Structure formats: structure tokens, C-alpha cells
Amino acid sequence: MIGAKRRRGHQGVFALFKHLDSTVEACKALRAAGHKGFRAYAPLPEHELLEEGLALTHSPVRVFTLAGGLTGAATGFAFTSWTSMDWPLVTGGKPILSIPAYVIIAFECAILFGALSTVIGLFVNAGLPNLRPLVAYHPECSNGSFGVYVTAPPARIGEARKILAGFDPDELREEPEGFDV
Amino acid sequence: MTTAELTQRGSLPNPDVGKYEDVNRDVLKVLSRPGKGWWILFSMAAAGVGLFLTSWFYQIYRGIGVSGLNAPVGWGVYITTFVFWVGIAHSGTLISAILFLFRAPWRQAIYRASEAMTVFAVMTAGLFPLIHVGRVWHAYWLVPYPNARFLWPNFRSPLVWDVFAITTYFTVSAVFFYLGTIPDLAAARDHARGLRKKFYQIISLGWRGTDREWHHFSKAYIYLAALATPLVLSVHSVVSWDFAMAIVPGWHTTIFAPYFVAGAIFSGVALVITLAVPMRKFFGLEDYLTVKHFEAMAKLCMLTSAIVLYAYLTEYFLAWYSGEPPERGSFWNRVFGHYWWANWIMLTCNGLVPLMLWVRRVRRSIAALFVISIFINIGMWFERFVIIVTSLSHEYEPWAWGLYRPSVVEMGILIGSFAWFGFWFLLFTRLLPPVAIAEMKEVIPPPRRGRVKEGAT
Numbered sequence: 001m002i003g004a005k006r007r008r009g010h011q012g013v014f015a016l017f018k019h020l021d022s023t024v025e026a027c028k029a030l031r032a033a034g035h036k037g038f039r040a041y042a043p044l045p046e047h048e049l050l051e052e053g054l055a056l057t058h059s060p061v062r063v064f065t066l067a068g069g070l071t072g073a074a075t076g077f078a079f080t081s082w083t084s085m086d087w088p089l090v091t092g093g094k095p096i097l098s099i100p101a102y103v104i105i106a107f108e109c110a111i112l113f114g115a116l117s118t119v120i121g122l123f124v125n126a127g128l129p130n131l132r133p134l135v136a137y138h139p140e141c142s143n144g145s146f147g148v149y150v151t152a153p154p155a156r157i158g159e160a161r162k163i164l165a166g167f168d169p170d171e172l173r174e175e176p177e178g179f180d181v
Numbered sequence: 182m183t184t185a186e187l188t189q190r191g192s193l194p195n196p197d198v199g200k201y202e203d204v205n206r207d208v209l210k211v212l213s214r215p216g217k218g219w220w221i222l223f224s225m226a227a228a229g230v231g232l233f234l235t236s237w238f239y240q241i242y243r244g245i246g247v248s249g250l251n252a253p254v255g256w257g258v259y260i261t262t263f264v265f266w267v268g269i270a271h272s273g274t275l276i277s278a279i280l281f282l283f284r285a286p287w288r289q290a291i292y293r294a295s296e297a298m299t300v301f302a303v304m305t306a307g308l309f310p311l312i313h314v315g316r317v318w319h320a321y322w323l324v325p326y327p328n329a330r331f332l333w334p335n336f337r338s339p340l341v342w343d344v345f346a347i348t349t350y351f352t353v354s355a356v357f358f359y360l361g362t363i364p365d366l367a368a369a370r371d372h373a374r375g376l377r378k379k380f381y382q383i384i385s386l387g388w389r390g391t392d393r394e395w396h397h398f399s400k401a402y403i404y405l406a407a408l409a410t411p412l413v414l415s416v417h418s419v420v421s422w423d424f425a426m427a428i429v430p431g432w433h434t435t436i437f438a439p440y441f442v443a444g445a446i447f448s449g450v451a452l453v454i455t456l457a458v459p460m461r462k463f464f465g466l467e468d469y470l471t472v473k474h475f476e477a478m479a480k481l482c483m484l485t486s487a488i489v490l491y492a493y494l495t496e497y498f499l500a501w502y503s504g505e506p507p508e509r510g511s512f513w514n515r516v517f518g519h520y521w522w523a524n525w526i527m528l529t530c531n532g533l534v535p536l537m538l539w540v541r542r543v544r545r546s547i548a549a550l551f552v553i554s555i556f557i558n559i560g561m562w563f564e565r566f567v568i569i570v571t572s573l574s575h576e577y578e579p580w581a582w583g584l585y586r587p588s589v590v591e592m593g594i595l596i597g598s599f600a601w602f603g604f605w606f607l608l609f610t611r612l613l614p615p616v617a618i619a620e621m622k623e624v625i626p627p628p629r630r631g632r633v634k635e636g637a638t
Contacts, residue, residue, distance in 0.1 A: 019629050020628060021631050040391065042390055042395060043619065043622055044201075044622040045398065050392055056393075061397050062404060065401075065408070083334075083336070087331065091337060094337055098337045101342075104419065105336055105345050109345070111409075112352060115405055118401050119356055119401070121397075121401065126396075126397040127393065128388070129386035130388075130389070134389060139372075141389070142205075142368040142371045143202055143371065144200060168630070
């Protein structure tokens with residue numbers, strides 16, 4: 001396995017929260033204090049956390065979907081047309097370029113390429129598959145709790161810790177090294 | 182919305198399941214050591230797979246002549262069963278993609294199992310063209326590549342469209358299924374110990390549930406659902422064109438695509454009911470798969486049964502109205518000819534028996550639904566048999582008419598295909614979380630320290 005990616009000269013602090021609203025507020029407070037290197041963990045895609053707490057809006061995954069779909073449709077048309085013209089052979093009295101029939105192939109290719117490139121888009125943007133060992137993680141985050149992990153230079157880590165402690169975490173853990181998660 | 186209201190709407194499983202931890206506990210419990218009942222079913226399925234392989238190997242060894250296929254009936258049980266399994270696949274994508282886009286509140290509990298069913302049904306269906314071609318070592322001829330003279334396949338042929346449709350459907354539904362399980366596999370990883378933990382560690386791809394992962398994941402999921410929705414409608418339309426594009430009386434009709442899609446959803450939802458009833462009982466998932474879920478599926482069956490019955494009657498009407506002797510003869514033969522019994526099984530199981538679903542008491546009785554769903558499954562297999570075999574046996578010229586009788590080998594492969602499907606489904610229930618953990622949590626109100634925000638669910 002590849003070692004976890006360290007963030008040089010940084011330290012980390014991890015807080016585990018029982019409640020959604022404290023997690024959202026903690027994230028807002030961290031952002032207000034100018035912290036950038038932090039991550040929130042959740043057992044479900046909670047929109048309040050993603051949109052209010054972390055202000056995540058657009059995802060570039062949609063560009064991948066569109067590009068894949070268009071590439072697929074173009075490939076489907078190009079493939080069927082080129083192969084028909086490569087050896088022109090009239091079957092059933094139909095034109096060599098039978099566009100309505102080729103729409104079906106182009107459609108299927110659009111869906112196939114679009115779906116696969118959506119997955120690629122997800123993997124690229126979300127950093128999956130992530131084969132590094134789980135650092136700065138708590139198994140409760142896939143169960144019923146939320147987590148926040150902050151990395152900061154030693155000068156600012158105390159401040160981050162204080163912010164997190166202010167929202168009554170279940171667990172607050174300091175780590176001597178900061179990790180890219 | 183309060184918990185009571187959510188329960189009322191049928192989106193929440195049960196008042197007992199009020200916390201995120203409850204979902205993990207109840208669903209991951211299923212993944213523990215299998216009981217005796219599971220082993221009995223699994224060995225039956227494995228024996229059935231043995232029957233399947235033996236029959237198939239015998240056919241490969243002796244040749245396609247061991248089947249009952251002949252001229253004029255060149256498509257028989259194999260193609261019938263192929264269409265049957267492709268049809269079964271459709272409900273999974275309907276529930277996981279279409280109902281997702283429509284935000285149907287009852288899909289969360291059932292969608293994982295039906296999506297798994299989709300993948301395994303396509304895996305089963307995909308074997309039948311290979312079995313049907315006889316010389317399976319030439320099956321790669323199905324793939325579009327230029328032959329020795331650099332002649333490419335004829336893309337005007339619906340059989341080539343079918344290859345594209347089925348391979349796309351298998352790939353996309355498998356990807357959609359796997360992607361949806363990743364967060365739940367991470368939950369299984371955090372819960373499991375020993376060798377199992379290693380297994381989940383690898384297949385959960387190191388998912389940690391960070392904001393970045395969830396953000397892109399939920400977007401990707403919407404786009405995949407949006408792609409899968411037109412795909413699922415296209416796949417059975419393309420399968421129907423395998424027939425409708427030919428000029429065989431009984432096949433050559435424009436209503437085939439919507440008629441096949443409705444039939445596919447009908448049979449697929451019926452099989453979801455057939456599988457969900459024992460699953461909820463054996464795995465103690467009564468709190469998740471409630472009567473509300475079964476009632477919603479029964480309503481889907483009601484609707485699609487009505488569409489299918491309407492299509493049957495339209496076909497008879499059009500055959501009469503066309504005034505074409507071969508067309509009229511074909512349908513007369515369906516109802517009163519040699520295969521009259523198949524047609525009447527089809528009409529009874531798909532048109533008459535589901536009429537009982539119009540009674541609310543029946544829709545809410547799980548035992549009744551289980552029995553009706555089995556009738557529907559039988560009826561839908563016979564529907565494809567009627568369309569394929571009776572039409573081919575009775576085309577234009579009387580001297581070209583013929584009969585077909587399935588051989589023992591074909592029956593072995595038909596029965597074996599159910600075992601093959603069951604084999605994978607049983608493995609699924611023990612290895613992957615059979616209820617979507619993360620999605621169930623979305624319908625549970627999140628834990629809050631402060632007052633519940635107005636308008637938040």
C-alpha cells in the first residue's frame with residue numbers, strides 16, 4: 001500500500017460530532033476563521049452539510065458526463081457510417097447511410113460512454129480509489145456520527161482546536177502530522 | 182417533517198428505526214455467518230447450476246440438434262428465456278433510476294435488492310444468445326469487427342442493435358449498482374473483522390465519506406440515473422424490434438416497443454416481490470420492507486398489467502381490422518391453435534389474476550402478493566413463448582407451418598438458468614449490504630442538538 005500523503009509542516013486535529021447542526025456550525029466557523037485545509041465526514045450525503053457548511057456547489061462531474069455522452073454519440077455515428085461506406089453493400093434496398101438505424105447505435109454508445117466517463121469524473125474528482133491507509137478517520141463516520149478534520153501549520157492548529165472544542169465534540173484527537181485527505 | 186409524518190408517507194421504515202446506528206446494526210447483521218436455510222438454498226442453487234452446465238455442455242458436444250429447434254421454429258425456449266430475463270432486469274433500473282429521479286419516497290429500502298436482481302438477470306440473459314448460437318466458440322461473431330474480407334456487420338439489423346443495447350445495459354447497470362454500494366461497503370468494512378474486513382477494504386475503494394467524496398458522488402449518481410432512465414426504456418424496445426422488424430405475422434407491429442417495456446416492468450416488479458418476501462422474513466428486515474413498500478409495488482403491477490392486457494387486446498383487434506388473412510390466421514392460431522394453452526396461461530396469469538390487485542386488502546396482504554407475483558412470472562414467460570413460438574409455427578404458407586416441442590436439454594437449461602440467477606442472488610445477500618444503508622439514512626431525520634429547523638426534513 002502507498003503511504004498516506006503527509007502535509008509537510010502541518011499538524012492535524014480530528015473532532016467527532018454526534019449532531020448534524022454542530023458539524024455544520026463548526027465548518028462554518030472554521031471557514032470564517034480562514035481555515036482551508038479541512039474535511040468533513042458524514043455517513044450520508046447530507047445537503048445541509050455540503051451546501052451550508054462547506055459551500056460546495058457545482059461539481060465538474062457533469063462536464064465529464066456531457067463530454068462522454070457527446071463523444072459516444074459521435075463515435076456511434078462515425079463508426080456505423082464509416083463501416084457502411086468502407087464496403088458499400090445494399091441490403092434490403094435500404095440506403096448505404098441508413099441514419100434512422102444508426103441513431104440506435106449512436107444512442108447506446110452515448111449512454112455507455114456517458115456513464116463510464118461519469119464514473120471517471122467521479123473517481124478523478126473525489127480521489128477514488130484511495131488505496132492509502134485510513135488516516136484521520138473514525139469508523140463511527142460510516143455509522144451514526146459526523147467528523148471534521150483540520151490540518152494547519154502549528155501556529156494555527158491551536159485556534160482550530162479551540163473552534164472545534166466549542167461545538168461540544170464527542171471526541172477530539174490531535175495528530176502530530178497533517179495528512180492530505 | 183416529523184418522524185410520524187415520514188412513517189405515514191411510507192418513506193420511513195418503522196418507528197423503531199429512528200437513528201442512523203439502527204440502520205447499520207440491522208443491515209450489517211445480515212452479513213454475518215449464514216444460517217442453515219441459506220446453505221440449503223445455496224446448495225440447491227449450486228446443484229441447479231450443475232444441471233445448467235451439464236445440459237449446455239451436452240448440447241455443445243452433440244450439437245444444437247439436441248434442442249427442439251427446427252425450421253420453421255428456429256427460435257424457441259432459449260430466445261423466450263432470453264427475453265424473459267432481459268425483462269426481469271428492467272424493474273431494478275426502474276426502481277433505482279426512474280423512481281430516484283421522481284423522488285419516490287418508498288424506493289430506498291428496496292432498490293439495492295432490485296438493482297442486484299437487474300445485474301444478475303442481465304448476466305443470465307446474456308448467456309442465452311451464446312447457448313442459442315449452438316457453436317459457442319463462434320460467439321465472438323456477435324461482436325462488431327470486420328470479418329476476413331473486411332466486411333463489417335450490417336448495422337441495419339436489429340440483432341446488431343441488440344448486441345449494443347444488452348452490452349451497454351449490462352455495463353451501465355453493473356457500474357450503477359457497484360457505485361451505489363461503495364459507501365455501504367465502507368460501512369461494512371468499519372464493522373467487519375478479519376478476512377472480511379480485508380475484502381471490504383479492497384472493494385470499498387478506500388471510501389471515507391468525506392465532503393468531497395459525497396459531493397461528487399451525489400452529483401455523479403444523478404447523472405447516472407439520468408442516463409440509465411432512457412437506457413432502460415431503450416433496451417426492451419430494441420429487444421422488441423428483434424421481432425417487430427421482421428415481417429412475421431404476429432411480430433410485425435408498431436406497438437411492440439411500449440408493449441414490451443410495460444411487460445418487462447410488470448415481470449420485473451413481480452420478481453422483486455417474489456424475492457423480497459422471503460428476504461424480509463429470513464433476514465429480519467420487516468422494519469425496512471413494510472406493507473407500504475409491497476403495496477407500492479403492487480400498484481406498479483396493477484398499472485403495467487393493465488397496459489399489457491390492453492396491448493393483447495389491441496393486437497387481436499388489429500389482426501382482425503387489418504383484413505390480412507395471414508395476420509388473422511396467426512392470431513386465430515394463437516387463441517385456438519396447437520398452442521392455445523400457452524396463450525390462455527398468458528392471458529390468465531397476466532390479465533386476470535392481477536385484477537385481484539385492484540382490491541386494497543389483496544395489495545396489503547404479503548402472502549397474497551407472493552402468490553400473485555409467481556403467477557405473473559409464469560405468465561410473462563409464456564407471453565414470450567406465445568409471441569415467439571406460435572408466430573413462427575404459423576407464418577404465411579400452410580406447407581411451411583410446423584410445430585416445436587422443447588427438448589429435455591432445453592428444459593434443463595431453462596430450469597438451470599433460475600438456479601444460476603439464484604446462485605448469484607444468494608451470494609449477494611451474504612456479501613453486500615442488501616439494503617442501501619446510506620440511502621436509508623437520508624429518510625431518517627438527522628440528529629440535532631438544537632431545535633429542528635423549519636422546513637428541514
